[in-house]
Amino acid sequence: MLEKKYYKEAFERADPERKNLILEIGIEEFSSKGYENANINIIAKKVGISIGLMYKYFATKEDLFITCLKYGMDILEKALYDIMVSDDKLLIKAEKLVRTICMHSKKHSNYIKMYNEICSEKGSLERMRSIAEEIESRRSSIYITSITSALKSGDVRSDLDPKLFALFLDNLLTSLQFAYTCDYYREKFRIYTNIDINKSDDEQVISQLLKFIESAFSYEK
Amino acid sequence: MLEKKYYKEAFERADPERKNLILEIGIEEFSSKGYENANINIIAKKVGISIGLMYKYFATKEDLFITCLKYGMDILEKALYDIMVSDDKLLIKAEKLVRTICMHSKKHSNYIKMYNEICSEKGSLERMRSIAEEIESRRSSIYITSITSALKSGDVRSDLDPKLFALFLDNLLTSLQFAYTCDYYREKFRIYTNIDINKSDDEQVISQLLKFIESAFSYEK
Amino acid sequence: MLEKKYYKEAFERADPERKNLILEIGIEEFSSKGYENANINIIAKKVGISIGLMYKYFATKEDLFITCLKYGMDILEKALYDIMVSDDKLLIKAEKLVRTICMHSKKHSNYIKMYNEICSEKGSLERMRSIAEEIESRRSSIYITSITSALKSGDVRSDLDPKLFALFLDNLLTSLQFAYTCDYYREKFRIYTNIDINKSDDEQVISQLLKFIESAFSYEK
Amino acid sequence: MLEKKYYKEAFERADPERKNLILEIGIEEFSSKGYENANINIIAKKVGISIGLMYKYFATKEDLFITCLKYGMDILEKALYDIMVSDDKLLIKAEKLVRTICMHSKKHSNYIKMYNEICSEKGSLERMRSIAEEIESRRSSIYITSITSALKSGDVRSDLDPKLFALFLDNLLTSLQFAYTCDYYREKFRIYTNIDINKSDDEQVISQLLKFIESAFSYEK
DNA sequence: GATGAATGAGGTTTCATTCAT
DNA sequence: GATGAATGAAACCTCATTCAT
Numbered sequence: 001m002l003e004k005k006y007y008k009e010a011f012e013r014a015d016p017e018r019k020n021l022i023l024e025i026g027i028e029e030f031s032s033k034g035y036e037n038a039n040i041n042i043i044a045k046k047v048g049i050s051i052g053l054m055y056k057y058f059a060t061k062e063d064l065f066i067t068c069l070k071y072g073m074d075i076l077e078k079a080l081y082d083i084m085v086s087d088d089k090l091l092i093k094a095e096k097l098v099r100t101i102c103m104h105s106k107k108h109s110n111y112i113k114m115y116n117e118i119c120s121e122k123g124s125l126e127r128m129r130s131i132a133e134e135i136e137s138r139r140s141s142i143y144i145t146s147i148t149s150a151l152k153s154g155d156v157r158s159d160l161d162p163k164l165f166a167l168f169l170d171n172l173l174t175s176l177q178f179a180y181t182c183d184y185y186r187e188k189f190r191i192y193t194n195i196d197i198n199k200s201d202d203e204q205v206i207s208q209l210l211k212f213i214e215s216a217f218s219y220e221k
Numbered sequence: 222m223l224e225k226k227y228y229k230e231a232f233e234r235a236d237p238e239r240k241n242l243i244l245e246i247g248i249e250e251f252s253s254k255g256y257e258n259a260n261i262n263i264i265a266k267k268v269g270i271s272i273g274l275m276y277k278y279f280a281t282k283e284d285l286f287i288t289c290l291k292y293g294m295d296i297l298e299k300a301l302y303d304i305m306v307s308d309d310k311l312l313i314k315a316e317k318l319v320r321t322i323c324m325h326s327k328k329h330s331n332y333i334k335m336y337n338e339i340c341s342e343k344g345s346l347e348r349m350r351s352i353a354e355e356i357e358s359r360r361s362s363i364y365i366t367s368i369t370s371a372l373k374s375g376d377v378r379s380d381l382d383p384k385l386f387a388l389f390l391d392n393l394l395t396s397l398q399f400a401y402t403c404d405y406y407r408e409k410f411r412i413y414t415n416i417d418i419n420k421s422d423d424e425q426v427i428s429q430l431l432k433f434i435e436s437a438f439s440y441e442k
Numbered sequence: 443m444l445e446k447k448y449y450k451e452a453f454e455r456a457d458p459e460r461k462n463l464i465l466e467i468g469i470e471e472f473s474s475k476g477y478e479n480a481n482i483n484i485i486a487k488k489v490g491i492s493i494g495l496m497y498k499y500f501a502t503k504e505d506l507f508i509t510c511l512k513y514g515m516d517i518l519e520k521a522l523y524d525i526m527v528s529d530d531k532l533l534i535k536a537e538k539l540v541r542t543i544c545m546h547s548k549k550h551s552n553y554i555k556m557y558n559e560i561c562s563e564k565g566s567l568e569r570m571r572s573i574a575e576e577i578e579s580r581r582s583s584i585y586i587t588s589i590t591s592a593l594k595s596g597d598v599r600s601d602l603d604p605k606l607f608a609l610f611l612d613n614l615l616t617s618l619q620f621a622y623t624c625d626y627y628r629e630k631f632r633i634y635t636n637i638d639i640n641k642s643d644d645e646q647v648i649s650q651l652l653k654f655i656e657s658a659f660s661y662e663k
Numbered sequence: 664m665l666e667k668k669y670y671k672e673a674f675e676r677a678d679p680e681r682k683n684l685i686l687e688i689g690i691e692e693f694s695s696k697g698y699e700n701a702n703i704n705i706i707a708k709k710v711g712i713s714i715g716l717m718y719k720y721f722a723t724k725e726d727l728f729i730t731c732l733k734y735g736m737d738i739l740e741k742a743l744y745d746i747m748v749s750d751d752k753l754l755i756k757a758e759k760l761v762r763t764i765c766m767h768s769k770k771h772s773n774y775i776k777m778y779n780e781i782c783s784e785k786g787s788l789e790r791m792r793s794i795a796e797e798i799e800s801r802r803s804s805i806y807i808t809s810i811t812s813a814l815k816s817g818d819v820r821s822d823l824d825p826k827l828f829a830l831f832l833d834n835l836l837t838s839l840q841f842a843y844t845c846d847y848y849r850e851k852f853r854i855y856t857n858i859d860i861n862k863s864d865d866e867q868v869i870s871q872l873l874k875f876i877e878s879a880f881s882y883e884k
Numbered sequence: 885g886a887t888g889a890a891t892g893a894g895g896t897t898t899c900a901t902t903c904a905t
Numbered sequence: 906g907a908t909g910a911a912t913g914a915a916a917c918c919t920c921a922t923t924c925a926t
Contacts, residue, residue: 010906013906032343033343034257034341034342034343036255036257036258037257037343039898039899039900040899040900040901041899041900049907049908050907050908050909051900051901051908051909052902052903052907052908052909053906053907053908055900055901055902056906056907060900060901061899061900061901116340116341117341118405119337119340119341119399119403119405119406120255120337120338120340120341120403120405121255121404121405122253122254122255122258122404123404125404128404128405128408129408132405132408132409132412133408133412136408136409136412136413137412140412140413143413144413157432157436159432160429160432160433161425161429163413163414163415164413164414164425164426164429164430164433165429165433166413167409167410167413167414168393168396168429168430168433170413171392171393171396171397172389172392172393174396175388175389175392175395175396178340182340182341183342183343183346183349184339184340184341184342184349184353185340187349187350187353187354187357188353188357188388189388191353191354191357191358191361192357192361192364192365192384192385192387192388192391193384193385193388194384204382204385205385208381208382208385208386208389209385209389211378211380211381212381212385212386212389212437213437215378215436215437215438215439216433216434216436216437217436218436218439231888231889234888234889235889260915260916260917261916261917261918262915262916262917270890270891271890271891271892272891272892272917272918273890273891273892273918273919273920274889274890274891276917276918276919277888277889277890281917281918282916282917282918452885455885474785475785476699476783476784476785478697478699478700479699479785481919481920481921482920482921482922483920483921491886491887492886492887492888493887493888493921493922494886494887494888494923494924495885495886495887497921497922497923498885498886502921502922503920503921503922558782558783559783560847561779561782561783561841561845561847561848562697562779562780562782562783562845562847563697563846563847564695564696564697564700564846565846567846570846570847570850571850574847574850574851574854575850575854578850578851578854578855579854582851582854582855585855586855599874599878601874602871602874602875603867603871605855605856605857606855606856606867606868606871606872606875607871607875608855609838609851609852609855609856610835610838610871610872610875612855613834613835613838613839614831614834614835616838617830617831617834617837617838618834620782624782624783625784625785625788625791626781626782626783626784626791626795627782629791629792629795629796629799630795630799630830631830633795633796633799633800633803634799634803634806634807634826634827634829634830634833635826635827635830636826646824646827647827650823650824650827650828650831651827651831653820653822653823654823654827654828654831654879655879657820657878657879657880657881658875658876658878658879659878660878660881673909673910676909676910677910702894702895702896703895703896703897704894704895704896712911712912713911713912713913714896714897714912714913715897715898715899715911715912715913716910716911716912718896718897718898719909719910719911723896723897724895724896724897
């Protein structure tokens with residue numbers, strides 16, 4: 001689980017402003033057109049560097065994509081981490097989680113779109129695995145740790161499997177993220193609820209989701 | 222919301238065996254390589270017809286894809302429909318649902334891969350909408366109807382919004398489908414649970430998911 | 443100079459209404475899209491007959507095109523012929539000619555578009571020759587005959603070559619036809635004159651063209 | 664009316680010899696086969712560059728065509744311009760014009776074939792308009808200016824409309840160009856005159872055409 | 885006479901990646 | 906470090922024409 005780098009040393013040495021620009025423009029291109037239709041020659045042009053230099057920074061298109069993806073995911077992960085290491089009870093954490101995710105999805109919809117992109121990527125299994133490892137393992141730990149500790153303190157039903165419940169929780173949150181950011185999920189949200197999630201007041205959605213989660217974790221009657 | 226056709230009349234007239242062959246081979250190609258990397262020349266060759274004839278059947282690659290997608294989705298939808306129109310209580314239905322989805326995902330993993338594919342498609346919003354409409358609207362109705370009726374008969378917590386809860390339920394089930402069939406989700410499942418879902422006994426997963434769902438819908442303590 | 447047929451016997455035997463329909467729809471397709479981009483499968487479909495039958499009527503796309511072309515040219519030719527065989531003096535004939543051409547171009551712009559089409563066709567020289575022969579030889583005769591007879595009666599300058607002057611006259615009239623019907627020529631007309639020929643009153647154009655022709659044929663000062 | 668470019672910057676930067684080669688081979692291909700049947704893969708191969716590079720120079724086949732077309736038209740335009748800005752009387756100019764056009768048509772028949780090609784193009788009106796604008800507007804100005812000034816100095820009939828007469832003059836000259844270069848027009852010329860224009864002595868044609876033009880512009884008797 | 889399913893060569897265009905400078 | 910010209914395989918899609926029925 002060592003942190004892999006998907007960029008070359010030259011990228012590390014590059015001017016921080018340029019590094020940011022590459023990531024931002026890359027994210028913009030990948031999230032708007034999708035991985036296959038994104039064009040790294042265009043990215044280089046927009047950044048204002050040559051395509052040759054781009055290949056000094058990243059070995060392949062895929063590496064650039066992954067670097068962009070991780071950049072976005074790290075930002076969200078940090079926010080979630082801060083919530084989960086607090087002393088709050090699980091349900092308090094859950095509320096903070098949901099609210100943070102709503103905000104983040106609106107602010108950084110492109111990051112989520114990239115994440116959505118990789119969820120349907122068909123590539124080498126090996127590559128896929130190491131990416132999933134990096135993105136999911138930290139998030140899964142903080143969920144599982146929190147749930148396990150809630151289990152110990154008796155805050156949640158005693159017969160739940162923390163790992164699976166962590167996954168279910170994540171599934172719900174991820175689906176919500178996608179509803180905020182990805183066309184198909186947004187449309188699905190509208191079909192189910194008759195609500196355009198991007199124009200709606202979030203409170204109804206948040207309160208219902210929290211109700212769902214809260215119940216799910218609670219003691220059986 | 223009328224049923225749109227994404228194939229030409231010539232396809233309707235074609236020999237049923239050939240129609241099936243086209244769909245099966247198309248699904249195989251699309252689900253294994255993804256939409257962008259699928260090659261309709263290859264599909265035609267494998268089917269044993271000329272590429273010209275393929276275009277007498279389908280106006281574009283996209284239309285062929287959607288036709289394949291709907292074919293797979295219809296099969297699942299029918300199975301779900303039969304469960305949801307029964308007189309069973311919601312939680313009984315939920316169990317049947319989960320079990321059916323497990324079985325179907327294993328048997329027809331390619332259908333789910335195609336569905337996963339469209340979940341991250343970037344294309345014309347209009348097109349996206351009509352597809353979502355066709356795939357999601359019937360499924361959403363049967364979920365919402367069942368929940369609403371459970372609500373009336375007092376089987377579930379009275380303060381839930383049936384539409385949102387239907388969506389949350391679907392999110393959990395869809396995520397499970399993807400875990401069975403799509404690389405990234407399977408990997409994610411393994412990271413959270415340490416289980417290779419395709420080699421595992423399903424009962425642990427099923428029972429935990431049912432617990433989660435059951436609790437979520439239950440009366441608050 | 444024997445009149446060649448570019449259709450098969452079956453076409454002769456076909457129902458007259460159908461024959462007309464084929465020609466009209468063919469002309470519509472060829473004139474709107476140009477020869478290369480016209481599609482005879484579409485023509486057959488619009489006519490309401492099978493493509494197979496179309497090939498019972500015409501051996502090739504080119505034959506259908508030529509048959510359509512000749513159909514339109516014959517109609518114009520008849521009108522011109524009636525004018526030129528009259529006893530009128532050449533300049534009276536010229537005026538009638540110009541007015542007839544204006545009217546015809548507006549009414550049958552598609553015929554002219556097809557004629558324009560063949561003017562830039564790159565094909566077998568042999569084929570080209572026989573078509574030109576059929577379309578141009580009668581028209582050239584009636585022009586040359588009229589000019590020759592005007593020459594004899596001393597109505598026009600005595601040192602003109604009737605054949606070349608006939609060609610020059612035809613060039614002017616053909617250019618006018620194209621200005622009424624073909625995009626590029628219409629645009630050229632607008633650039634030279636600032637007039638949109640399709641919205642303009644024709645009289646200014648007609649009177650100037652007649653002045654030009656009249657002068658051209660007149661005795662030198 | 665600003666000069667539009669139909670090539671990319673990379674083409675400007677390319678080696679001048681290569682640029683010329685591309686234009687010459689492009690003109691050869693387009694003029695011999697027509698726009699639709701011309702093949703840019705063949706052009707690239709003959710030039711000795713990859714098709715990919717071709718597309719770095721020109722965004723589309725159409726752009727390559729227009730660039731070739733303008734290249735040829737510019738050469739003719741320059742020759743005509745030099746004649747028309749001289750102090751010669753209009754009829755002297757006319758003679759120079761006709762002789763220049765004869766020579767040019769023989770030497771650069773391919774340029775004229777391309778021009779003929781666009782005269783029957785069916786495409787977007789907008790595109791057509793801007794091309795016509797570029798090719799015709801300068802030529803029309805020099806004609807109109809010359810005629811207007813002849814009008815002022817009393818060298819031509821006073822009741823002529825300089826714009827329309829300029830167009831008529833151009834129609835005659837253009838028709839002559841086509842007779843020298845394009846199959847159909849050459850054939851038509853032969854049918855009218857019994858002369859193969861490419862094997863004939865030009866003087867008879869030139870003298871008759873000048874007579875026609877001279878008369879046309881002269882004072883009425 | 886009439887049908888229409890079937891063919892398949894062929895052309896435009898894209899873009900990740902290399903490499904000489 | 907930086908450039909950007911150059912590559913070329915590969916994919917979608919069209920349509921005139923044939924022929925078995």
